[in-house]
Amino acid sequence: MQWNNWTFSYDFILLGIFDHSPLHTFFFSLTLGIFFMAILGNSIMVLLIYLDVQLHTPMYILLSQLSLMDLMLICTTVPQMAFNFLSGNKSISTANCGCQIFFYVSLLGAECFLLALMAYDRYAAICHPLRYPILMSPKICSLMAASSWILGSLDGIIEVAAALSFSYCGAREIPHFFCEVPALLTLSCSDTSIYEMMIFFCCVIMLIFPVSIIIASYTRVILAVIRMSSAESRHKAFATCSSHLVVVGMYYGAAMFIYMRPSSGRSPNQDKMVSAFYTILTPMLNPLIYSLRNREVARAFLKILWMNKVAV
Numbered sequence: 001m002q003w004n005n006w007t008f009s010y011d012f013i014l015l016g017i018f019d020h021s022p023l024h025t026f027f028f029s030l031t032l033g034i035f036f037m038a039i040l041g042n043s044i045m046v047l048l049i050y051l052d053v054q055l056h057t058p059m060y061i062l063l064s065q066l067s068l069m070d071l072m073l074i075c076t077t078v079p080q081m082a083f084n085f086l087s088g089n090k091s092i093s094t095a096n097c098g099c100q101i102f103f104y105v106s107l108l109g110a111e112c113f114l115l116a117l118m119a120y121d122r123y124a125a126i127c128h129p130l131r132y133p134i135l136m137s138p139k140i141c142s143l144m145a146a147s148s149w150i151l152g153s154l155d156g157i158i159e160v161a162a163a164l165s166f167s168y169c170g171a172r173e174i175p176h177f178f179c180e181v182p183a184l185l186t187l188s189c190s191d192t193s194i195y196e197m198m199i200f201f202c203c204v205i206m207l208i209f210p211v212s213i214i215i216a217s218y219t220r221v222i223l224a225v226i227r228m229s230s231a232e233s234r235h236k237a238f239a240t241c242s243s244h245l246v247v248v249g250m251y252y253g254a255a256m257f258i259y260m261r262p263s264s265g266r267s268p269n270q271d272k273m274v275s276a277f278y279t280i281l282t283p284m285l286n287p288l289i290y291s292l293r294n295r296e297v298a299r300a301f302l303k304i305l306w307m308n309k310v311a312v
Contacts, residue, residue, distance in 0.1 A: 010172060011091040012184075014084055017177040017272050028085055031276075034284045035078045041287035042067040045297070052300040058136040059125070062118050063290060065145045066247075069107050069114065070283035076103040077178040077279045084177075097179035098164050102156040104279065105181070108255060109206050110152025115248055116210035117144045122241055123217035127224045155206060162198070166190040175268035180275060183268070203256070211252055218245065243289050250285070254278035 018024040018031075045067040049055045080100065084090045092100075124135040163181050166188040176183040181199065185192045221241055228234045254274050290297065 010168075011093050012097050012168075012179065012187075013090050013171065013173040014080075014092055014177060014179070015173055015175050016081065016084055016090060017276065018085055028082075031078065031280060032082060034280055035074060035082075038074045038280070038284035038287075039071065041284060042071040045287045045290070046071070048297060048300045052303065055296060055300055058121050058138075058141040059118070060296070061141055062114060062121060062145060065148065066111065066114055066118070067287060069111050070286050073104060073107045073111075073279060074283040076100055076107065081177045092179065094164065097184070098160050100179040101163055101181060101184075102160040104178070105159045106152040106156030108152070108278075109155040110148045111251065112206045112210045112255070113148040113151050114145070115244075115251065116213040117148065118244055119214040119217040119248070122244065123221050126221050126241075155202060159199070159202075162195055166192060166195075176272055176275070178275075178279075180271070183271065207252060207256055211248075214248055246289055247282075247286055250282050251278060254282070 018028045046064050049060045049064040049067075077100070080092065080096070084092075121136055121141075125132050128135060159181060163184055166185070167190050168184075168187045169189040170187060172187055174180075174183050174187065185196065218241060225234050225238060225241075254277050257274050
């Protein structure tokens with residue numbers, strides 16, 4: 001596909017998700033509150049895992065990468081949305097639109113692979129505890145984390161290059177609060193059917209394949225946990241795995257709803273609500289889900305607070 005130079009000559013208009021009615025102003029304020037909670041929660045998770053040596057294990061290293069991805073994901077959408085709402089200027093340049101597409105597609109793809117790797121980590125820890133130091137050595141763990149970022153970035157490059165190669169005409173009004181590919185394609189003057197088919201097959205790889213790994217891993221994990229003789233061990237294993245499964249369910253369910261439906265069945269309002277869930281609400285919930293049900297994270301947090309208190 002050839003690049004259309006005139007595509008870069010105009011701004012897009014983000015119609016947004018809020019107007020300036022009192023009710024929407026309240027929801028906008030609530031969204032900002034969720035944004036700052038997500039920033040704080042994920043930043044704390046990353047810092048705790050970095051500062052506490054006892055958390056330098058594969059599970060927590062992968063969890064720190066998830067928090068970092070969530071931190072970047074929410075910063076990709078909310079600041080632009082807040083600026084457009086507060087300034088009244090709903091335009092976004094093609095370059096900024098392309099950056100949004102690249103970052104959120106890359107981060108979503110990276111999280112898809114990372115969540116599958118986290119499921120494999122729990123499988124190796126519970127089903128093969130004696131071989132765990134070999135199966136999840138620091139080198140292997142680092143390679144797994146890096147591969148998530150690389151594969152996600154490749155997906156982002158492909159999608160942004162393809163999406164911006166189409167001609168866009170008309171009012172250039174995107175019925176969304178950020179530049180999401182399915183919403184952007186509704187403005188194209190070109191035939192996007194082949195590209196939409198490509199997106200579908202990418203989703204099969206980026207969503208179905210990791211989900212298959214997660215299902216296979218946790219099937220083995222559940223069978224192994226049931227056979228454990230210690231009730232305490234069973235409770236600890238179930239607590240850790242259930243936290244991960246809650247995150248997987250929220251994340252993959254929303255992503256499949258957005259990217260694996262035919263364009264004829266799409267509703268802009270539904271898409272905006274679901275997108276807000278996995279780009280705004282989920283990054284805030286993830287650190288809460290993992291920290292509230294994890295004694296090691298709570299211990300590390302109290303330890304850091306105590307050290308700061310003593311230092312003062």
